[in-house]
Amino acid sequence: MVYDPQAKTDRPAHAVLAVVFQVRDGALQVLLWERALDPFNGAWSLPGGALSAGDTLEASIRRHLAAKVDVRELTHLEQLETLSDLDRNPDVWELATAYLGLIPSDVDPALPHDTRWHPVDKLPTLAFDHAAIVLAARDRLRGKLSYTNIGFAFAPETFTISELRMLYRAALGHEVSSTNLQRVLLRRHLLVPTGTRRESGRAGGRPAALYSFRLRRLEITDQFAVLRPPDRRAEQQQS
Amino acid sequence: MVYDPQAKTDRPAHAVLAVVFQVRDGALQVLLWERALDPFNGAWSLPGGALSAGDTLEASIRRHLAAKVDVRELTHLEQLETLSDLDRNPDVWELATAYLGLIPSDVDPALPHDTRWHPVDKLPTLAFDHAAIVLAARDRLRGKLSYTNIGFAFAPETFTISELRMLYRAALGHEVSSTNLQRVLLRRHLLVPTGTRRESGRAGGRPAALYSFRLRRLEITDQFAVLRPPDRRAEQQQS
DNA sequence: GAGGTTTTATCCTTCAAGTCGATAACCTAT
DNA sequence: ATAGGTTATCGACTTGAAGGATAAAACCTC
Structure with a gap:
């Protein structure tokens, strides 16, 4: 790579992602979005986007989610982990902070046409490292069902x-x-x-x-x- | 703030921090470093530093810790959370990813003169949001002692x-x-x-x-x- | 070997969790 | 109305993890 003093490679880009779960038709399902951008154009991926100035991570993921679902339905939102593998995004150096969100089973939020619920047991191929994130989120949810009252959230x-x-x-x-x-x-x-x-x-x-x-x-x-x-x-x- | 197209305020700085615990003299103690930089010059704070290009978060915290302790003694290292409050650093927009590290009780690593162990029960005033991070790390450790084998690490x-x-x-x-x-x-x-x-x-x-x-x-x-x-x-x- | 000290084994109690069957409270069909 | 079907709820029982208390074991020193 040619040295470019204007290049911002000394600071990584930072994305926020959310694993939004809802129990639908008796199965745990996750909200996925069909990418319209490279890389992974056309692949299913977790909703989210870039962290922008003036936002905390949580404010940022709420803002990005608002474009997909009615965030007022979100009864729980917690941070999972921040991913930093150097090759997780093939194009740029990008960190991503993942969140776990839950929506109660009795609402059916309107979704944009590029966004759909998918059963966690039958995930399609996901972009980036998103498949692993979904499974980690599921494990976190399962654990918390045993020692917290998190059931209220779905x-x-x-x-x-x-x-x-x-x-x-x-x-x-x-x-x-x-x-x-x-x-x-x-x-x-x-x-x-x-x-x-x-x-x-x-x-x-x-x-x-x-x-x-x-x-x-x-x-x-x-x-x-x-x-x-x-x-x-x-x-x-x-x- | 005057608009400056060269300013990199569209991307936050990213720091890594570690809460390194060791049981010493019958008490849980945490490794603290006396800052020699503004802000909070002279205050006690968690060891760490800026994330630099080419490093994952974990590689980065290991690199920064290596300046304080022999990282080969670190028997456990796990990510805690990523903090993003807008005013957590009064000078710049900075995210920080905190890690929990553990060192067995039978080693006594050599420390630089600006670095010391402090009992978690008697913390001095800490810089930034570090006091809350230490307490969160302690709670995480206590929880894991109950449902994992994490005792091996100290x-x-x-x-x-x-x-x-x-x-x-x-x-x-x-x-x-x-x-x-x-x-x-x-x-x-x-x-x-x-x-x-x-x-x-x-x-x-x-x-x-x-x-x-x-x-x-x-x-x-x-x-x-x-x-x-x-x-x-x-x-x-x-x- | 008596007495002190620390470790370890054994017995006991308690209680959260899980299973199973009985009973309760509705419905519909005759 | 009443018998039979269906779902919900309650209570009795079993299991097993966890904690407490005591006794026995294995060392020491005097």
């Missing part, structure tokens, strides 16, 4: 235990027992019954009680479960 | 259960029972007895058996503990 305001069970099954990738799910989430005080029941428009069966998450922002419910004396455990009942 | 090659207990106590910040620690780590197959005993140069007492970690790289041992049917749990015995 569940509707109110729901029955059966509905919640399907959401957990889709996200975790294995069967989940209604009985156990209810007991675990109730014992941790993550769920509160609304007192109402689902009006049964179905073909029979006992009407299900409706629940909602006690708190609709992230809280840790099981951290330091191990090697902690029991009196300390009681403390986390607070808040 | 323990010597071989050790007695009592020695390991002191390390865990310092890192976790609360009492840890030897009996329980041994039982938990053995059940999870994280520890293997070496078969040898510590030659007793002490004032008496039964000689302690020496153990070492079965694996000296990070492995998850308790992920998805909840809502997972027991037959699935058996699978994670693999690897």
Whole structure:
């Protein structure tokens, strides 16, 4: 490469990306965008774009996502990791900070024609290192389902235990027992019954009680479960 | 600010930082450096520096750390988060990616005169947002002590259960029972007895058996503990 | 060998989590 | 209305990880 004092190669470009998940049709799906730019023109990739002056990373990813979905539907957004492999973008030196976003299952945001939901289990070939990012995001989500209340972020305001069970099954990738799910989430005080029941428009069966998450922002419910004396455990009942 | 087409304000500067922990004198301590540059000249801050062309983030932090400690002693290094608050550096627009590094308790690397260990419980005033980063790193470490084998990274090659207990106590910040620690780590197959005993140069007492970690790289041992049917749990015995 | 010290094994309790079956509460069809 | 189907919920039971307490083991010094 010829030396060029104007070239900005002493500073990398910085992109932001989001892995936006929603449970749709009983499967965990991710929002993908069909690129209209080189490199990887025409390939599926994660939504995002360049970090621009005056934005924090989170503000930037929200701004870029706003072009794809109604960001007011985003119930959770957290930073994953920053990728810096030198050859992750074949054209330029570019870092990328990835975010995990969640959308509740009861909304169906309008999408531009170049943007679609794809089941995480059947991903197409993705541009850049995006396939690995999606899988890392899925693992992060699965972990947090076990020790936080993150379920609130992909569940509707109110729901029955059966509905919640399907959401957990889709996200975790294995069967989940209604009985156990209810007991675990109730014992941790993550769920509160609304007192109402689902009006049964179905073909029979006992009407299900409706629940909602006690708190609709992230809280840790099981951290330091191990090697902690029991009196300390009681403390986390607070808040 | 006057508009300057040569200014590179369309791309942020990018720094790398490391929170390097070691258990010293029974306390969790962090490696700090006394700044010799503005801003925050003279204040204590995390070691690190600018990301330079040709380096990944991890290569960059290793390079910067090499000026402070013998990086061969670093038994663990993982990315924490990337900070992007617009006013985190009062002078320039700068992102920073923080890393968590660990050093075993049985080495005492030579340090430059501007670099010192500080107990995490008694931090001096730190430059930038570094105090928050240190606390976030400590929390990450504490969490991983519960569900991974990360203890290998601050323990010597071989050790007695009592020695390991002191390390865990310092890192976790609360009492840890030897009996329980041994039982938990053995059940999870994280520890293997070496078969040898510590030659007793002490004032008496039964000689302690020496153990070492079965694996000296990070492995998850308790992920998805909840809502997972027991037959699935058996699978994670693999690897 | 008595007494002190530290380590380690054993027994016990507690409790989160998971399974299974019984009961409850609706529906529809006869 | 009532029998039978369907879904939801509750309660009893089992399992297993985790923590506490005590006793035994294995060294030391005097």
